[in-house]
Amino acid sequence: MSMTNRGRRRFPGGIRRTRRRAVALTTTGALVAGMTTGCWAERSAMPAVRDFLIAWQVGNFEAAAGNTVGVDRxxxxxxxxxxxRQLDAASLRLSLGTGVTDSDxxxxxxxxxEADARFTVKIDLGENGQPWEYPGLMRLKRVGGKWKVVWSPSIIHTSLQPGQRLAVVTDEPKRAAITDTHGRSLVRKIGxxxxxxxxxxxxxxxxxxxMLAEQAxxxxGRRLDAERLLGRVRSAPPQDFLPLLTLQVPAHNALVQRLTSVPGLKFNGVQAPIAPAYAPELVGTLGPATADRLQQVGAPYQPGDTIGVSGIQLLQQRRLAGTPTVRVVAxxxxxxxxxxxxxxxxxAPQDVQTTxxxxxxxxxDKALAGLPYPASMVVVRPSTGExxxxxxxxxxxxxxxxxxxxxPGLTFGIVSAEALFSEAGMNQSTETTCPDSVTVGDKTFTNQARGDSSFANHFAASCKTxxxxxxxxxxxxxxxxEAAELGIGQEWGLSVPAFTGSVPTPANDGEKAAMMVGEGDVQVSPLTMALVAAAAQNGTWKPPYxxxxxxxxxxxxxxxxxxPEAIASLKKVLARTASHGSARGARVSGDLVGVAALAAYRDGSHNKSVSWFVGSVGDRAFAIAVEGRVNTPKIAADFLRG
Known part of the structure; x- marks a missing residue:
């Protein structure tokens, strides 16, 4: 999800403009046009009002002060x-009148x-909130034949009293939870x-x-935006503690130690709900809002805010965090x-419930723990797609x-077998051969030879030929x-990133044979194959969620x-594979069906292999992929035993 650049550049006197808005700082043209219509007597207060408002708007504060009387300029x-600065404003516009009537x-x-002049102030608060528009009032008097503005803080806002300042108070709501299917939080508190x-x-x-931005x-190398931090600090109530970022321990202990040398920083120890309890790659993590991350999540989040930086925490940032209540106070x-x-x-934030x-x-997690290679596993419910x-x-x-x-290697044989059963009139008992070598087109396939037997027996024996x-x-x-009917390479409408697979249409007989055995350009994810196993068990492919x-x-x-006839034959084939074939090491219960396979591939200049197990038990289907040679049926058995 991309966002436009939210950086700012400073305007005279501290007024800043954000490039993410179409709102531009109005220069003197519009203001002058609104103030010079009509016929005015030579001794009118209009020129004094006009000059004061124009000078204030464009940031020429000394010139504006030159049109006042009553206090030191x-x-x-x-x-x-x-x-x-007190509002961390992106722009300020001034116009004569209150917008209620056009009467001069x-x-x-x-x-x-003496005279009273009514005007309108429009301030773009940028990341602090929506544009703020309010009526203003200034009093004037004639001094030495010239009209002067009688200075009072109430010119800035009618409720502002001497000795007061403006400030922006941001009330952040408590972040909502990501929960499991039972409604329990998937985020835990850590120091x-x-x-x-x-x-x-x-x-x-x-x-x-x-110094904070340099060290943090x-x-x-992601950094905080020092300029926007400065605007945030200047606009905050001066007497209240303003948290700027939350740092986990012990992960950020070294950074905390470095920051102790920054003058003025305070450190409050807390227990913060920011760590995923499990499935961290899916649930995601929280972290400080660096400059580039703010471009992703957009307003109204501020530099240093704790925001989602990966997974669901990032994808559902606005739902989980809500938006703050912003108050301008005197x-x-x-x-x-x-x-x-x-x-x-x-x-208000809203919980996000997962399945x-x-x-x-x-x-x-326990089944994969301790493996010497990267490994992944997905479990789905065939009846629903959860x-x-x-x-x-x-x-x-x-x-x-x-x-x-x-x-996918020979786990793709589930797809190939379903296609043979539904489109070629075969079933699990069809007599087939398993030679040690066969050449189709320009590709040769080899395996240990088996005698003539049924398709189910040859499939169970991993007969690639x-x-x-x-x-x-x-x-x-x-x-x-047929691959597309099993969801491979299709758009699933899933709310999180996923690779649905790739099955290019074969250009010749050799490529078609390679596809049948899950080689060539066929690629899948563990989730793809878990859904294939679910369809083989349920008889219906269902999109995941x-x-x-x-x-x-x-x-x-x-x-x-x-x-139905194809699925009935497919179940018998997979049951045979689980009882007497490649998947037999996983058969801890009689209703297990599945297939194990080893697929070789190249990753750049490296030869690699992936060990697979794809199967189901009852209303559970699962796929395991390990980036190395391992006994995946044993991993599957460990999972099933719990």
Whole structure:
């Protein structure tokens, strides 16, 4: 999910503009046009009002102060210049009148040597909230024959009193939970530090935040945006602790130690619910909002906020985090006598419920634990398509259970057998041969020779040459279509990233034979094959889902009903494979069906292999893929025993 650049550049006097908005800082043209219509007497207050508002808007605060009377002009210039910083504003626009009427009489009312002028202030609060528009009022008097603005803080806002400042208060809602299928949270609390500042206690805010941004580097050099941090600190109430980022322990202990040298930073030890309880590659992790991450998640999140950085935590960031309630207040420097001037209600966070079942997840994690190679496993419910467990071991944080791309080897024989049964008139008892070598087109396939027997027996014995020969019974498009009916290479409408598989239509007989045995350009993920096993068990391929009650951006395909006679034969073949063939080591219960296989492939310049087990027991179907030579039936048995 890509977002536009949210960086800013500074305008005169601290007013900044964000490039992500179409709102531009209005220059003098529109303001002048609105103020110079009509016929005014030579001694009108209009020129003084016009000059003051134009100078304030474009950031020429000294010139604006030159049109005032009542206090020291530098005090006026300083007060006007602080408005943008105190609100961390992206832009400020001023116009004469309140927008209620276009009558010039209502804009400026003169009474002898005194006058009242009504105007409108429009401030874009950027990441702090929606644009804020409110009416303003200034009083003028004639001094030495010239009209001057009588300075008062109420010109900035009618409720602002002497000695007060504006501030932005952001109330972050508690992040919602990601839960398992029973409604229990998949996120656990761990020790952490809330690192922040008391804005009013910083001797040099810019220095503090520049040092923080320099020291705080995450995941390959990701940094915090120092300029936006500075805007956030300047706009916050000076007397309140402002958390800027949350750092996990012990993962960030070294960074915490370095940050202790940054002047003004405070550290509060907390127990924060930020670590995934299991399936971390799917559930995802939380981390600080660095500059590039903010481009992904967009407003209204701020630098340093704890946001989702991977998995469901990132994909469902806005739903899980909601949006903050933002309040603009007037208060004195101590924080007393605070008055709310405007507020924007945020959106409440919502839980995200997954289909993960902790019982199956524990069994899957335990079955893969201790393997010397990267390994992944997916468990699905054939009757519904629910994903019950997603386990990754040694995959470096990537969800290869969903996104791995491997050749399926002879586990693809499930697809080939279903095609032969439904389209070529075969069944499990059809007599076949299993020679030690067979050449189809330009490709040669070899295995240990077996005597003539039934298709079920040759399939159980992993006879690659049997399937290669039988490729002549199917045309290329039929085979590709059968794979598509089992969801391979199709759009599933899943709410998280997944590789659905790739089955290019064979260009010749050799490629078609290679496809039959799961070689060539055929690639699948463990989730792809778990769904194939589920279809073989249920008789219907159903699209997977792992999130409940989440609106889909892409519609899921309808279930695909397979031919009952073909499925009946396929079950007998897979049962034979589990009882007497490649999968027999996994048969801890009589209703297990499945197939094991080893597939070789090249990864760049390296020769690699992937060990597979694909099968089902009752209303559970699963696939295991291990990037090395291992006994996958034993892993499957460990899973089934729990």
């Amino acid at each position: 530098q005090e006026v210039a300083d007060a006007l210049s602080r408005v943008g 009489v209502d804009q400026i009312v003169q009474n002898g040597n 952490a530090y809330d690192v922040g500042v008391f804005p009013g206690q910083l001797a040099d805010p810019k220095k503090t935040l520049d 580097k995450f995941d390959g 208060q004195d420097e101590s924080g007393e006598n605070t008055k709310e001037l405007r507020s924007w209600e945020g959106q 993960l079942d902790p019982s199956y997840q524990r069994k899957a 994903v019950l467990a997603v386990s990754n071991h040694g995959t470096g944080g990537t969800n290869r259970a969903f996104e791995g791309e491997y050749p 049997t399937l290669a020969q039988l490729s002549s019974k199917l045309d290329a498009q039929t085979l590709a279509n 792992v999130l409940k009650d989440i609106p889909k951006t892409i519609q899921a395909p309808p279930p695909q009903n397979l031919q």
